[in-house]
Amino acid sequence: MCIAVVTGGPIPDAAAVIASGAETLYCADSGLDHLISWGLKPDLFVGDMDSVSDEGRAFLERYDIPRKLYSSDKDMTDTDLVLSLCPPGSEVILICSLTGRIDHVVTNLDLLIRYKEAGVEITATDGVTDVIPVIGGNGDPGSVRLSGIEHPEELAVSILPFACDMAEGVTTKGLHYELDNATLLAASSYSVSNYPEDGIDLIEVGVLRGRLLVTLTKRV
Amino acid sequence: MCIAVVTGGPIPDAAAVIASGAETLYCADSGLDHLISWGLKPDLFVGDMDSVSDEGRAFLERYDIPRKLYSSDKDMTDTDLVLSLCPPGSEVILICSLTGRIDHVVTNLDLLIRYKEAGVEITATDGVTDVIPVIGGNGDPGSVRLSGIEHPEELAVSILPFACDMAEGVTTKGLHYELDNATLLAASSYSVSNYPEDGIDLIEVGVLRGRLLVTLTKRV
Numbered sequence: 345m346c347i348a349v350v351t352g353g354p355i356p357d358a359a360a361v362i363a364s365g366a367e368t369l370y371c372a373d374s375g376l377d378h379l380i381s382w383g384l385k386p387d388l389f390v391g392d393m394d395s396v397s398d399e400g401r402a403f404l405e406r407y408d409i410p411r412k413l414y415s416s417d418k419d420m421t422d423t424d425l426v427l428s429l430c431p432p433g434s435e436v437i438l439i440c441s442l443t444g445r446i447d448h449v450v451t452n453l454d455l456l457i458r459y460k461e462a463g464v465e466i467t468a469t470d471g472v473t474d475v476i477p478v479i480g481g482n483g484d485p486g487s488v489r490l491s492g493i494e495h496p497e498e499l500a501v502s503i504l505p506f507a508c509d510m511a512e513g514v515t516t517k518g519l520h521y522e523l524d525n526a527t528l529l530a531a532s533s534y535s536v537s538n539y540p541e542d543g544i545d546l547i548e549v550g551v552l553r554g555r556l557l558v559t560l561t562k563r564v
Numbered sequence: 565m566c567i568a569v570v571t572g573g574p575i576p577d578a579a580a581v582i583a584s585g586a587e588t589l590y591c592a593d594s595g596l597d598h599l600i601s602w603g604l605k606p607d608l609f610v611g612d613m614d615s616v617s618d619e620g621r622a623f624l625e626r627y628d629i630p631r632k633l634y635s636s637d638k639d640m641t642d643t644d645l646v647l648s649l650c651p652p653g654s655e656v657i658l659i660c661s662l663t664g665r666i667d668h669v670v671t672n673l674d675l676l677i678r679y680k681e682a683g684v685e686i687t688a689t690d691g692v693t694d695v696i697p698v699i700g701g702n703g704d705p706g707s708v709r710l711s712g713i714e715h716p717e718e719l720a721v722s723i724l725p726f727a728c729d730m731a732e733g734v735t736t737k738g739l740h741y742e743l744d745n746a747t748l749l750a751a752s753s754y755s756v757s758n759y760p761e762d763g764i765d766l767i768e769v770g771v772l773r774g775r776l777l778v779t780l781t782k783r784v
Contacts, residue, residue, distance in 0.1 A: 395784075419753075419754050420753050420754070421753040421756055421757070423753070424752075424753040442666040443663045443664065443666070444663065445693070445720075445781060446662040446663070446669065446673075446693055446695065446779055446781075447720070447722035447724060447756055447757070447779040447781070448756070448757075449666065449669075450670075450673070450724050450726065450777070451722075451724065451753045451756050453666075453670070454724075454750055454751045454752060454753065455751070455752075455753060457750070457751040458749075458751035458752060461751070473665070473666055475666065500665075500667070502667035502671075504667060504670050504671065504674075505727075506670065506727075507725075507726075507727075507728075507729065507750035507751050508727075508728070508729055508750070509727065509728055509729070529678075530674055530677070530727035530728070531674045531675070531677040531678035531681070531727050532644075532674060532675075532678060533639075533640050533641040533643065533644040533671045533674065533675060534639050534640070536641055536667055536668070536671045537641070537667070537668075557670070559666055559667040561665060561666075561667070564615075
């Protein structure tokens with residue numbers, strides 16, 4: 345099952361095509377407003393209704409959208425609540441803001457890590473930048489293989505240790521600055537703004553221990 | 565010595581007043597363009613010149629701004645290079661983008677952690693949101709005391725474990741949802757969007773082990 349989860353915050357309209365291609369469409373609170381502006385209807389609305397617009401509220405009524413409502417006095421963010429409804433083994437595209445309030449953005453990245461570790465095949469995008477979690481466990485390495493890259497010469501690729509002190513045994517293929525069994529400390533600026541080797545349409549990133557976020561965006 | 569370091573990426577003009585109040589003003593590459601638009605001149609330009617505008621280059625020449633130039637083929641970001649020039653014990657305000665390219669933003673947050681651990685009294689702001697690192701070590705707790713808050717009713721406060729698996733012994737004072745010796749897992753959405761207790765103008769956050777980012781921004 346492929347589920348797109350759309351959240352609130354600033355999301356470029358470029359994400360509309362991704363949302364429209366999903367088998368199932370969930371939204372978290374004011375993510376509904378994005379869907380309405382993109383001409384799409386969610387299969388499920390989840391949230392505390394504290395940020396959705398009046399138009400959004402009316403839309404939920406008019407189309408009788410299934411909804412799960414929560415008190416705003418809760419411990420989890422709306423996005424966390426929606427993701428908790430996505431079963432392990434499901435494929436989830438989290439269409440979220442990567443340029444909005446920094447505490448929300450960092451939390452969304454944290455959720456990427458947590459749900460990936462819980463067995464959800466999750467990635468995030470705002471339609472401009474993709475973020476892919478790669479997790480290495482105890483003797484259980486993690487890796488990601490990104491094939492069919494169409495415009496490698498336009499791509500910036502960063503490999504960020506995240507939600508851990510360090511990532512160990514980091515190996516890449518297809519990038520200009522290759523990493524071979526490298527240790528990346530979280531609190532450093534190493535491994536930012538790498539890019540595909542000339543003409544390469546396949547990138548692979550592996551990690552033995554620790555957590556990585558691989559970000560892909562347009563090089564400027 | 566109070567140094568403001570201005571980086572590239574989208575930074576609201578609200579940050580200009582902070583930059584103009586600094587004793588010493590450094591900029592990282594296209595951070596120069598922000599300074600020019602704010603009518604300010606840096607004491608030092610640092611970078612690889614790969615993102616600064618033609619106007620910026622001309623400005624450097626015209627005013628004979630001191631500069632440290634690096635090859636763009638380097639391991640550290642421009643921001644990291646500037647911060648490496650700020651001595652332990654100095655007070656640094658990193659005026660950086662918190663809403664730009666997510667890999668750059670995450671890296672700037674990582675740098676906050678690293679330089680704080682190296683003894684620099686560093687905080688980050690984009691003029692709208694402040695980010696304060698709080699570090700707990702081995703038997704050496706960290707804390708921050710934010711006093712004189714003028715409009716507590718407008719403030720959203722988040723406490724984010726960052727660049728670590730978890731933060732332990734987290735205690736807060738002055739917030740609506742208090743934490744008392746709490747353990748915060750990095751990969752969760754707990755402790756996001758807290759806010760000051762009614763009428764409180766003082767917030768304190770302490771941590772025994774692990775790394776936190778405390779973010780303060782306008783509640784919406």
